[in-house]
Amino acid sequence: MTNAPASQNEITAEIEAIEADAAARVAARVAAGGSPELQPRRDYAPYRSSLLRHPTHELVRVDPEEVERVSPAFGHTDVNVLESDLTIQHAGEPIGERMTVSGRVLDGEGRPVRHQLIELWQANAGGRYVHKRDQHPAPLDPNFTGVGRAITGDKGEYSFTTIKPGPYPWKNHMNAWRPAHIHFSLFGTAFTQRLITQMYFPGDPLFALDPIYQSIADADARARLIGQYDHSLSVPEFSLGYRWDIVLTGPKSTWMESEGADE
Amino acid sequence: MSEPTPALQTPSQTVGPFYGYALPYAGGPELVPGHHPRAIRFHGTVTDGAGEPILDALLEIWQADENGALMRELGSLDRDGFTFTGFGRCATTIAGHYTFTTLKPGAAGAAAPYILVTVFARGVTHHLFTRAYFAEDAALHASDAVLRSLPADRRDTLICVSEGVVGGSDSYRFDIRVQGENETVFLDFDA
Numbered sequence: 001m002t003n004a005p006a007s008q009n010e011i012t013a014e015i016e017a018i019e020a021d022a023a024a025r026v027a028a029r030v031a032a033g034g035s036p037e038l039q040p041r042r043d044y045a046p047y048r049s050s051l052l053r054h055p056t057h058e059l060v061r062v063d064p065e066e067v068e069r070v071s072p073a074f075g076h077t078d079v080n081v082l083e084s085d086l087t088i089q090h091a092g093e094p095i096g097e098r099m100t101v102s103g104r105v106l107d108g109e110g111r112p113v114r115h116q117l118i119e120l121w122q123a124n125a126g127g128r129y130v131h132k133r134d135q136h137p138a139p140l141d142p143n144f145t146g147v148g149r150a151i152t153g154d155k156g157e158y159s160f161t162t163i164k165p166g167p168y169p170w171k172n173h174m175n176a177w178r179p180a181h182i183h184f185s186l187f188g189t190a191f192t193q194r195l196i197t198q199m200y201f202p203g204d205p206l207f208a209l210d211p212i213y214q215s216i217a218d219a220d221a222r223a224r225l226i227g228q229y230d231h232s233l234s235v236p237e238f239s240l241g242y243r244w245d246i247v248l249t250g251p252k253s254t255w256m257e258s259e260g261a262d263e
Numbered sequence: 264m265s266e267p268t269p270a271l272q273t274p275s276q277t278v279g280p281f282y283g284y285a286l287p288y289a290g291g292p293e294l295v296p297g298h299h300p301r302a303i304r305f306h307g308t309v310t311d312g313a314g315e316p317i318l319d320a321l322l323e324i325w326q327a328d329e330n331g332a333l334m335r336e337l338g339s340l341d342r343d344g345f346t347f348t349g350f351g352r353c354a355t356t357i358a359g360h361y362t363f364t365t366l367k368p369g370a371a372g373a374a375a376p377y378i379l380v381t382v383f384a385r386g387v388t389h390h391l392f393t394r395a396y397f398a399e400d401a402a403l404h405a406s407d408a409v410l411r412s413l414p415a416d417r418r419d420t421l422i423c424v425s426e427g428v429v430g431g432s433d434s435y436r437f438d439i440r441v442q443g444e445n446e447t448v449f450l451d452f453d454a
């Protein structure tokens with residue numbers, strides 16, 4: 001395609017049209033006892049990169065074999081406990097609003113996912129990643145890399161110390177900006193529970209404009225990606241705190257991941 | 264502690280383009296060292312709906328060992344060179360190519376062995392699962408629930424191309440076409 005990049009107004013109109021359609025269909029389906037739309041759409045035109053990167057065939061539903069019902073084991077020999085503090089990886093303190101992000105990793109029954117790997121990565125306070133393909137002219141911070149890892153505890157709990165990432169521009173359309181977010185990667189007890197996602201911050205004015213956040217057409221499902229400010233997690237004279245619990249798919253009694261997501 | 268209460272799942276979001284300094288790790292693509300006497304090369308190209316290579320995909324594989332057993336060994340992130348953990352992670356090159364060094368999984372009972380492959384990429388809002396089976400196990404494929412359910416042309420997208428011995432190791436090619444002609448079969452687990 002050689003089309004000129006869309007304007008934000010055009011993208012926003014596309015987002016709103018899909019959301020209105022989804023809202024009507026979800027309401028009808030939920031009223032009939034079905035599932036709300038829990039996952040992003042794979043074919044989501046406002047997010048231009050999805051156009052050529054979604055399968056056109058329906059996914060084939062299968063019962064998992066043992067390979068899919070178990071997960072690799074990770075433990076404290078894989079991850080140093082210091083890797084959960086992103087503010088101590090260099091000689092000096094990183095620039096930015098210091099915070100902790102804490103929560104629990106649970107399965108669909110609310111049971112803790114214990115002793116499993118959780119990885120995160122993020123931009124610095126200026127919205128710049130330590131990645132060679134991120135060339136936007138915000139400063140790198142010599143005291144911040146933005147990568148952390150941890151193993152969840154006995155109750156599925158995790159806690160990272162980091163700084164609040166900044167929003168950043170990208171090239172999906174003219175003057176496109178991502179809301180501030182932290183990327184998370186999670187494993188469950190079964191490989192079917194594998195999840196990579198992003199955590200956002202409350203009240204971000206860019207939510208309505210962002211085709212990645214909005215690729216989840218259901219507003220309630222999107223809201224599950226927002227960490228909540230929790231003053232009890234703040235440390236006097238040191239840091240603010242956000243709480244974000246992460247719920248993986250499964251076991252079998254919960255809604256299927258893709259029901260209705262790609263109709 | 265309160266009783267566990269069911270909760271709705273946290274949605275997926277794309278891995279984006281900037282995971283490269285965070286998720287790949289030294290030894291991620293080498294489940295066994297290349298000099299292992301039974302190492303295989305498991306590789307291929309990931310392409311999009313225009314047939315262009317996807318140069319910012321991240322692949323994970325998860326598989327049984329040579330005896331068909333699944334591992335509970337630690338050490339996937341910090342390999343000791345001897346322990347087989349069954350897990351690997353590899354980012355694609357600028358040619359959209361990935362290469363793992365691993366062992367061919369063994370059959371557990373009468374089930375056809377395969378490598379579970381997970382694809383993450385910019386533009387992929389929710390990761391894609393697929394399975395890589397091996398042509399020489401054709402006798403077991405007839406009873407495999409997934410392969411049996413597929414028309415022949417789609418079934419073939421799940422079977423590695425055997426390339427014989429390349430550089431001293433058996434080589435298997437598993438190209439992944441995310442969209443379009445010969446689109447790879449992707450799976451949704453009823454789990």
Ligand SMILES: [Fe+2]
Pocket residue numbers: 178181183279281
């Ligand atoms: Fe990002």
